[in-house]
Amino acid sequence: MTVATYDRVVxxxxxxxxxxxxAAALELYGERGYETxxxxxxxxxxxxxxxxxxxxxxxKREVLFDGETELITIMTSAIEAAPADLTPLLLVMTAYAAAxxxxxxxxxxxxxxxxxxxxxxxxxxxxxxKGAALLEAVTTAVVERGVPQPTARLxxxxxxxxxxxxxxxxxxxxxxDLHDLLTAATAEARQLA
Amino acid sequence: MTVATYDRVVxxxxxxxxxxxxAAALELYGERGYETxxxxxxxxxxxxxxxxxxxxxxxKREVLFDGETELITIMTSAIEAAPADLTPLLLVMTAYAAAxxxxxxxxxxxxxxxxxxxxxxxxxxxxxxKGAALLEAVTTAVVERGVPQPTARLxxxxxxxxxxxxxxxxxxxxxxDLHDLLTAATAEARQLA
Numbered sequence: 333m334t335v336a337t338y339d340r341v342v343x344x345x346x347x348x349x350x351x352x353x354x355a356a357a358l359e360l361y362g363e364r365g366y367e368t369x370x371x372x373x374x375x376x377x378x379x380x381x382x383x384x385x386x387x388x389x390x391x392k393r394e395v396l397f398d399g400e401t402e403l404i405t406i407m408t409s410a411i412e413a414a415p416a417d418l419t420p421l422l423l424v425m426t427a428y429a430a431a432x433x434x435x436x437x438x439x440x441x442x443x444x445x446x447x448x449x450x451x452x453x454x455x456x457x458x459x460x461x462k463g464a465a466l467l468e469a470v471t472t473a474v475v476e477r478g479v480p481q482p483t484a485r486l487x488x489x490x491x492x493x494x495x496x497x498x499x500x501x502x503x504x505x506x507x508x509d510l511h512d513l514l515t516a517a518t519a520e521a522r523q524l525a
Numbered sequence: 526m527t528v529a530t531y532d533r534v535v536x537x538x539x540x541x542x543x544x545x546x547x548a549a550a551l552e553l554y555g556e557r558g559y560e561t562x563x564x565x566x567x568x569x570x571x572x573x574x575x576x577x578x579x580x581x582x583x584x585k586r587e588v589l590f591d592g593e594t595e596l597i598t599i600m601t602s603a604i605e606a607a608p609a610d611l612t613p614l615l616l617v618m619t620a621y622a623a624a625x626x627x628x629x630x631x632x633x634x635x636x637x638x639x640x641x642x643x644x645x646x647x648x649x650x651x652x653x654x655k656g657a658a659l660l661e662a663v664t665t666a667v668v669e670r671g672v673p674q675p676t677a678r679l680x681x682x683x684x685x686x687x688x689x690x691x692x693x694x695x696x697x698x699x700x701x702d703l704h705d706l707l708t709a710a711t712a713e714a715r716q717l718a
Contacts, residue, residue: 421717457650486690486710487717493682497675517679522718524614524680525711 350388350398352378357395358444366392366452393458396445399438400462404469406431411473420479424470424491425518428498432510435499443503467492494521543581543591545571550588551637559585559645586651589638592631593655597662599624604666613672617663617684618711621691625703628692636696660685687714 356378360369371392375382389395410430411423418426435442449455467488474484497520498513549571553562564585568575582588603623604616611619628635642648660681667677690713691706 419717453650456653457646460649460653482690482693483713483717485693486686486713489686489689490683490714490717493679493686496682497679500675500678518718520676520679521683524612524676524683525715525718 349378349380349384352380353385353388354395354398354441357392358441358448361396361448361452362444366448366455393455396448396455397458397462399434400465403431403434404466406434407466408469408473411470411477414477420474420483420487421490421494421518421521423474423477423479424487425494425514427470427473428491428495428514429511432514435510463492490521494518497521542571542573542577546573546578546581547588547591547634550585551634551641554589554641554645555637559641559648586648589641589648590651590655592627593658596624596627597659599627600659601662601666604663604670607670613667613676613680614683614687614711614714616667616670616672617680618687618707620663620666621684621688621707622704625707628703656685683714687711690714 353374357369357374360373360377369392371385372382374392374395375385378385389398407427407430410427414423414426449459467485470488470491471481471485474487475481479487494517495514497517498510501513501517502508502510546567550562550567553566553570562585564578565575567585567588568578571578582591600620600623603620607616607619642652660678663681663684664674664678667680668674672680687710688707690710691703694706694710695701695703
């Protein structure tokens with residue numbers, strides 16, 4: 333969604349500034365590159381002051397990693413609330429299933445983000461750190477359900493591979509339901525092993 | 526192995542300069558840190574000229590990633606030569622099994638390397654790139670055995686998770702056989718799914 337479209341659907345309230353800033357940043361990173369875009373330009377396109385930018389984000393990099401905490405909370409809460417009889421891998425897949433609504437809502441933004449990160453080496457370490465933090469959080473949540481740590485970590489890693497398989501399929505076939513693709517990828521992993 | 530020990534067991538021939546340089550680099554990185562160590566100091570400790578250093582390595586970072594090509598060659602050759610009836614995951618595990626002798630031979634060096642990388646943020650992106658290159662090479666080798674690309678990639682990722690599980694167990698129980706630990710971790714992944 334461009335900022336121009338955004339303007340027509342979202343009121344310019346204080347609460348929406350964060351969303352406007354994120355849309356503006358992604359638009360500029362895509363158009364002129366991450367490295368050359370400044371926080372002043374992002375704020376200008378979003379129609380807010382640079383001070384407002386810094387009230388929401390510590391720097392232009394973190395705009396790209398917004399929502400990380402929310403994703404972790406949704407996934408670990410799902411593991412906490414899952415039925416007691418699930419295998420470790422199904423515990424992890426329950427967490428990804430719980431994240432589907434957020435992933436669907438953020439789909440366009442996620443694609444733009446992925447493109448910026450793929451073409452900007454300076455961002456890749458941060459993206460890896462995000463993946464590692466998610467893996468760690470999922471592992472810990474599975475351990476808290478009584479699974480030994482090494483098995484929990486293996487389940488979290490296999491789950492991440494299954495999720496990766498499902499989202500690649502989702503990119504190739506945008507019309508498919510992500511829940512169905514996750515189920516299919518889980519079955520494929522079972523077949524593999 | 527320290528350079529002093531190394532001196533007693535390995536002749537100072539041109540062919541051994543590479544190994545001497547690697548041992549010297551790891552010793553210095555461990556003692557005074559990666560950032561402050563210079564190629565001149567590494568060459569001096571190894572008893573060779575700085576020019577010899579640059580004949581073997583483009584910079585002090587690449588000393589840590591020596592052996593990457595050899596590992597990829599061993600693993601992809603094993604997939605090429607594997608029996609026709611293996612499942613995709615077992616194809617990948619055959620590749621890791623083929624790498625066991627190299628991993629055993631490099632065990633001490635690998636532990637020193639891991640410590641330097643863990644404490645040096647500047648090296649982590651390079652380490653991730655190494656992991657990604659291995660994943661890509663294994664995926665391609667599995668595709669060449671007739672497995673569709675998405676399934677091959679899933680198998681390569683699950684295989685990497687299984688390998689990670691086995692090497693963590695190896696670190697905790699150094700007396701165990703890595704082949705046995707790989708077999709146990711493969712069985713555990715099957716159980717999970």
